[in-house]
Amino acid sequence: xxxxxxxxxxxxxxxxxxxxxxxxxxxxxxxxxxxxxxxxxxxxxxxxxxxxxxxxxxxxxxxxxxxxxxxxxx
Numbered sequence: 427x428x429x430x431x432x433x434x435x436x437x438x439x440x441x442x443x444x445x446x447x448x449x450x451x452x453x454x455x456x457x458x459x460x461x462x463x464x465x466x467x468x469x470x471x472x473x474x475x476x477x478x479x480x481x482x483x484x485x486x487x488x489x490x491x492x493x494x495x496x497x498x499x500x
Contacts, residue, residue: 429455429499436492439465457499 433441444465446458459480466483467473473483484492 429495432495436488436495455499457496459496459500462496 430441433439433444441457444457444462446456463480466480470483470487473479478486481493481496484496
């Protein structure tokens, strides 16, 4: 299944909002992790204040599949 569809199925948002256009120009598909982190903060607040990191939040809300997909896109 294409990355965009996997991303939409797991995170319920389009991957195109987060892909790194600069690296895409070089022929690689990768995520702009800063934009993605900002999106997570809008949804879940300042999770660092509770001792959590981005991976913790992804696993908590999107499961291991979400974590694996983000790892694949970094």
